[in-house]
Amino acid sequence: MVLFAILLVFVGFYALYSTSDKMRIRKKNFIDKGLFKHNNQLVKICGVVLLILAFSVFVIALGWAVGIFSGLVCLMTLASLLVLLIPLNLLKK
Template sequence: MVATTILLMFMGFYALYSSSKRAVLNQSKFDIWLQEKYSPLKATGLLLITIALGVAILHKGFASGIFYWFIILMTLGSLIVLVSPLRVFNYKAIATTLICIVFIENFLI
């Protein structure tokens, strides 16, 4: 459930970040495609973040889930804003990180 919440939050925040006009955006094929889909991108990002909030509340409880959601939102938000202009995000890096999170969640904790 942690990996699901993190993945939904990452996708939602990155969609909102990509729809910003002031952000320094990458020129990869995926980012160009996201920039072309400007109008539904904000609604999709907000929907994904709201679903992540629901998953966090279901997994951790009401108050703990909201607090947990805010921690993930602040962490991923600052990570995306700081690292995205460096062009570090690609599907290989994101997939590797998600696989590591799922491994840690299921086998070590």
């Protein structure tokens, strides 16, 4: 269940990161091409909903305090990894 929440955090943050203005220049991989067929506003809303869903899964699985703390640690870790690895093109198929 926690692994599912980590996957939701990854997908939700990637959706929000890929709709930022600095990321618009780089739409080369297959995920970005599929993601940008739709409206950017819709992708942002889906990213926020996925993050809220991930935090709720963390809270259900681990309790209030530990769930929120684990969600924040997971979000910080995955966000820093995505921000570091995407410009280097290390995330591929």
